[in-house]
Amino acid sequence: DVKVTQSSRYLVKRTGEKVFLECVQDMDHENMFWYRQDPGLGLRLIYFSYDVKMKEKGDIPEGYSVSREKKERFSLILESASTNQTSMYLCASSPYQGNQPQHFGDGTRLSIL
C-alpha cells in the first residue's frame, strides 16, 4: 500500500510565523502535490512537483512556497502565516503515468491565530 505521511495532524501557529509542513511518500512516486481544503470550496491545488528540484504553481500559490530536495519529500512553506491560511492541508503523490490516481496523506489541520 502507498503510504503518504504528513508530519503533523494538528498545528497551531501565530500570524507572521514561518510555517513548514512536511510530506513523505514511500512509493518512489514522481509526482507530489499540496492542496488546501476549505468548506464549500473543495480541494484547491497550491503547488505540485513532477521531479526532484522541480516545482509548478497550482491555482493558489500566493503566500506559499515549496521545496523538493529529495524524491520522497515535498515540503510546503508558509513564508509569513496569515489567518486566511487557516485550513486543512493535504499532500498527495502519484506515479508519473497519467492515468494513475493520487494517494493522500492524513492531512494537517493548521490554525493561524
Place this chain on the structure above:
Amino acid sequence: RKEVEQDPGPFNVPEGATVAFNCTYSNSASQSFFWYRQDCRKEPKLLMSVYSSGNEDGRFTAQLNRASQYISLLIRDSKLSDSATYLCVVRLNDMRFGAGTRLTVKP
C-alpha cells in the same frame, strides 16, 4: 464555470436505498476520471476509477459520458457506512476535484 461541478447535497437516504451522484467537467480533453470518498476530518481515498465503458465494483457503478462530459456514481443497497462525502475527480495534466457531494445513510 467551475472545472468540475457536483451537486453538494446533502443526500439523506434510508438504508437499502439506491442513490446516484452526478458530476460534470468543463475540459473535453480530460483523460482520467475517478471517484474518491472522504470521511469527516479524514483524507480523500480512492473509491474507484471510471472507465469509458462504465465499471462496477460490488454495489458501486461508475459511468462516463464523454460526449456530455458527465460522470456518475450509483450506489445500490446503501449501508450506514456509505455515509461520507463523494468527490468527483478529473485529470488532464493534474487532478481537478469537485467540491463533493455529501451522503448520509440513515437507519
